[in-house]
Amino acid sequence: MNQPIAHYKNHRFPPEIIARAVWLYYRFPLSLRHVEEMLLERGIAVSYETIRRWGRKHGPDYARRIRRKSPSGNDVWYLDEVAVRINGRKCWLWRAVDQDGYVLDEIVQNRRNTKAARRLLTRLLKKQGLLPKRMVTDKLRSYGAAKRQVMPGVEHRSHKGLNNRAENSHVPFRKREHMRQGFRSIGSLQHFVSLFSAVRNLFVPDHTKSSANQIRNHRLQAMAQWKAVSGHIV
Incomplete structure (x- = not known):
């Protein structure tokens, strides 16, 4: 180091x-x-x-x-969002993983719309420094709209059955959410998932x-x- x-x-x-x-x-x-x-x-x-x-x-x-996995132009990004309730209020944890299930980024946001999807894609591009070979999402239209604004040349596949890698990445988080009995604030949720995923990526x-x-x-x-x-x- x-x-x-x-x-x-x-x-x-x-x-x-x-x-x-x-x-x-x-x-x-x-x-x-x-x-x-x-x-x-x-x-x-x-x-x-x-x-x-x-x-x-x-x-x-x-x-x-922690040493991050090197990005590649052949990477496939799987994107998904999951609802999390904080003090009775719904927010959204947006997550991106690659073809190996490696968590690329996570961001907690109040909305589930094009602006939120665009923010995730912008953060991903900044972190990865490379465009992916392909982007795979569920049928939420916000992803397609955000992709056309941020990386219009990237292939986008939108299908519920193709997005299992991203959906499966929520399972370990849900177990921890249950163990913690929820989160008190968006800040505490963002802090936890950033550390939790970094350690999980490593081990x-x-x-x-x-x-x-x-x-x-x-x-x-x-x-x-x-x-x-x-x-x-x-």
């Missing part, structure tokens, strides 16, 4: 404990209290509120340091890694990178 390591000045606990607590919370379907109990079993007495603060402070820094192998040895090696490499981005080598 060329970036400076994470800073832990004035923390009572060593970096490896902080990084492990954040990893446990964002990698597995655990509540903050579950993580608190798991650490206590190891003789580490820390409150769930402290673990929450660690995630708020260090999580975004970890996510920025979940793509479909080309199918053997037990390939999956094990992928996880070992992911663990080594996590230790590097969190500023400690064990």
Whole structure:
């Protein structure tokens, strides 16, 4: 890593404990209290509120340091949106994944219209730096209108059955949403999904890694990178 390591000045606990607590919370379907109990079993007495603060402070820094998958002109973008209720009010989590199920970007918005779809596409182009080979969505017309404005030359396939990759990407999030018993604000939702997907991208192998040895090696490499981005080598 060329970036400076994470800073832990004035923390009572060593970096490896902080990084492990954040990893446990964002990698597995655990509540903050579950993580608190798991650490206590190891003789580490820390409150769930402290673990929450660690995630708020260090999580975004970890996510920025995780090495992203290199974009390709042969990538296919699968786009979808899912409704999330925050304090009784409906908002929309817009998500884009590639052909391997890798989460490219997520954005929480109040609307489900062309302006919201255009904002997602604009963010994607800025992050990826390359146009995709193809874009696949459900039959929401806002996607087609936004595509014509942002990247008119890209092929667009609009079909409910072709968009399973994007729809399946919502499943892990829904499990975490249930575990958390919802979100209190759009900001907390955006913060959570940005970290959750970055960690998931790192640890979940793509479909080309199918053997037990390939999956094990992928996880070992992911663990080594996590230790590097969190500023400690064990």
